[in-house]
Structure formats: structure tokens, C-alpha cells
Amino acid sequence: MSAQPASAPSPDVPVSGPSDMRADAAARPAPPAAPRVLSRPRFALLVFAGVYPLVTALLYLVAPLTRGWMFWQQTLVLAPIMVVIMVWGLIPFLHRRFSAFLHPVRRPSAG
Numbered sequence: 001m002s003a004q005p006a007s008a009p010s011p012d013v014p015v016s017g018p019s020d021m022r023a024d025a026a027a028r029p030a031p032p033a034a035p036r037v038l039s040r041p042r043f044a045l046l047v048f049a050g051v052y053p054l055v056t057a058l059l060y061l062v063a064p065l066t067r068g069w070m071f072w073q074q075t076l077v078l079a080p081i082m083v084v085i086m087v088w089g090l091i092p093f094l095h096r097r098f099s100a101f102l103h104p105v106r107r108p109s110a111g
Helices: 018-027 040-062 071-097
Strands: none
Touching: 040 071
16 A cells, blocks of 8 residues: 655645745735825815916916907907816826825824
């Protein structure tokens, strides 16, 4: 009769190695991350910091071209330019560049 030692694996049970451990770790769900929520005050501060110089620069560019126009006509020209720059330029840039600042980790409340 040939008895196998207790420490030797049986032939029908696969031996798990380092690659199996990595696969097991990858199959396990990651611990829940702390929620990251947009901080509206921080976002407002960054938008103001970006919009103010943008409005000022556009006013310097548009004012000579619209001299003598009524104020509402000047803003009618300025507003669409501002909206396009903000929606497709400024706000995406701020979100990419300042993501960690805009989305701080929310700590659980005590209570």
C-alpha cells in the first residue's frame, strides 16, 4: 500500500500558486471607496477665478468693435462667446486640472 504524506497534494486537487492568489485578489470586490462629492463653493470659486479674466479680456476685444452700440447689443455679442468658451473650454479644464480639489473625500458624519 502506498500512502502519500499528509503534506503532499493529492493528484486531483490543483496546486495553488502565486498566480492563483492574484486571481483570487482580483475576483474579490474592492473595499468601498469614500464618496467624493463636488464641492460647490470650491467650484464657484474656481469658475469665478476663470470667468473674471475671460470677461475682462473679451470686453477689451469686443468694446472697440461695438463702440456706439447699446449695452444690451454688446452683451448680446459677448454672452454667446462666453457660453461657448465656458462650456467647451473653461469648465472641462477646471474639472480635469482641479479634480482632487473640487471633489474632496466626504468623511462620514459622527452621529
